[in-house]
Amino acid sequence: MTKHTPTTISFFGNFGTTNFGNEATLDAMLSRLRLLFPGCEFCCICTGPENVVATHGIAAVPHTIRSARIWDRQLPLSKRLRMATLGLSEELREYARAWRTLGGSDLLIVPGTGLLTDAFGLSGWGPYGLLKWALVARLRRCDVMFVSVGAGPLRSASGRRVVRWALSLAAYRSYRDVPSRALVEATGLRVEDDPIYPDLVFGLSPPAKAAVREGRPVVGLGLMEYSEAYSTASPLRDTYERYVKSLVGVVDWLLDHDYDVKLLLGDRDADTFVVDDLKATLRERLATAGDGRVTYHPIDSVDDLVSQLSATDLVIATRFHNVLMSLLLRKPVVAISFHHKCSSLMGDMGLSDYCQDINTIDAEALIAKFEGLAEHSNDVERTIAQRLEGARSALDEQYEALFDEPLDGSLAARAAATSA
Numbered sequence: 001m002t003k004h005t006p007t008t009i010s011f012f013g014n015f016g017t018t019n020f021g022n023e024a025t026l027d028a029m030l031s032r033l034r035l036l037f038p039g040c041e042f043c044c045i046c047t048g049p050e051n052v053v054a055t056h057g058i059a060a061v062p063h064t065i066r067s068a069r070i071w072d073r074q075l076p077l078s079k080r081l082r083m084a085t086l087g088l089s090e091e092l093r094e095y096a097r098a099w100r101t102l103g104g105s106d107l108l109i110v111p112g113t114g115l116l117t118d119a120f121g122l123s124g125w126g127p128y129g130l131l132k133w134a135l136v137a138r139l140r141r142c143d144v145m146f147v148s149v150g151a152g153p154l155r156s157a158s159g160r161r162v163v164r165w166a167l168s169l170a171a172y173r174s175y176r177d178v179p180s181r182a183l184v185e186a187t188g189l190r191v192e193d194d195p196i197y198p199d200l201v202f203g204l205s206p207p208a209k210a211a212v213r214e215g216r217p218v219v220g221l222g223l224m225e226y227s228e229a230y231s232t233a234s235p236l237r238d239t240y241e242r243y244v245k246s247l248v249g250v251v252d253w254l255l256d257h258d259y260d261v262k263l264l265l266g267d268r269d270a271d272t273f274v275v276d277d278l279k280a281t282l283r284e285r286l287a288t289a290g291d292g293r294v295t296y297h298p299i300d301s302v303d304d305l306v307s308q309l310s311a312t313d314l315v316i317a318t319r320f321h322n323v324l325m326s327l328l329l330r331k332p333v334v335a336i337s338f339h340h341k342c343s344s345l346m347g348d349m350g351l352s353d354y355c356q357d358i359n360t361i362d363a364e365a366l367i368a369k370f371e372g373l374a375e376h377s378n379d380v381e382r383t384i385a386q387r388l389e390g391a392r393s394a395l396d397e398q399y400e401a402l403f404d405e406p407l408d409g410s411l412a413a414r415a416a417a418t419s420a
Contacts, residue, residue, distance in 0.1 A: 007039070008104050009105065009107045009109060010044070013025070021325075022113050025112040025113050025321075026056070026111060036399070045133060063133070099140065105140065106142060110149055113150065118153075119153050119230040134166050135169060137169075147398070151181075152183045153230065160186070172402060174194060174195045174196065177196065201328065202388065206306075216258055219315065219370075239361075250366050260295070318335075334356065335354065335355045
């Protein structure tokens with residue numbers, strides 16, 4: 001693994017999108033590496049290169065420009081053969097483009113997020129693209145690092161093989177939770193030397209605590225598009241309908257108990273329709289539909305999300321990074337767990353009692369957890385503060401192990417000032 005000071009570092013991931021968890025992950029690692037290596041150049045291989053250039057001021061390229069598919073079992077064999085010829089030709093050009101892009105890079109880093117899954121197939125943002133770029137990086141003598149990554153679900157034998165091959169090319173691998181490492185181990189890869197470190201977003205410094213507000217307490221309600229493919233091992237068909245119905249019941253209860261509600265998103269493009277569904281169901285159930293006490297303001301960036309979360313007192317959230325960023329802001333939070341990463345996060349933060357499985361969701365169960373959270377909010381805040389300190393220390397340890405660069409006092413002060 002490279003130990004000399006890198007001059008060029010490339011990142012790989014689903015960045016430059018409206019998924020604010022992914023964007024916060026890139027921001028966390030890029031901010032730290034800019035402090036450690038001020039003269040280094042960066043390039044991001046991603047979904048939305050134009051957005052990465054505009055937001056982060058670094059070079060960026062699309063992870064793929066291939067348009068032709070290689071195979072489609074629905075077509076006659078003769079057409080499939082022509083498709084394969086065109087698709088393979090484009091794929092060879094993709095390898096050539098990856099070769100050019102990684103020229104001069106010392107490191108290819110996959111920073112966090114949950115790319116190790118075949119939930120949506122092998123191509124696109126499936127694990128094949130990851131394998132391709134990792135392979136070219138190795139051919140370019142560029143070290144590959146998977147840093148605090150998440151894994152799962154891995155439902156197919158081919159998906160497990162591709163993930164294993166991609167990870168086997170790495171000079172360094174770490175995972176953000178125990179279940180992710182266990183899933184990788186189940187692919188046949190030896191993982192006993194692979195450490196577990198917290199999610200990279202814990203490395204961001206939270207803004208100053210918001211001033212005490214007057215009026216009714218505000219509950220942030222984080223909504224999420226539900227995908228059966230990327231959820232628990234045995235998802236139920238009616239989960240989304242019960243999810244919306246349960247949240248409406250919770251909102252009704254909150255309004256009756258003198259709370260205001262602020263609707264929050266973690267992915268602007270994917271989650272907006274959930275707001276519409278919730279509002280429509282609220283109108284059917286409540287004559288006034290909240291009468292101005294249920295508010296929603298569009299969220300277009302990580303900063304917007306942080307600002308909205310800062311204006312809450314307690315949070316109920318579904319998206320993983322909505323939960324994590326609530327914790328970063330020391331907000332007591334109930335997590336609606338749709339994936340092992342959510343329950344693992346709450347367990348690691350000592351908050352398993354406030355985690356609700358989405359498959360067994362109902363309004364009464366969620367309200368009971370919220371009541372417990374509100375009653376013990378001071379103790380919960382102290383627990384969060386203690387665990388946050390441990391998470392940040394662990395991430396400092398990981399950066400030092402990776403780069404032989406301890407984050408000394410002056411760097412730590414600059415990191416806090418930069419992230420605030």
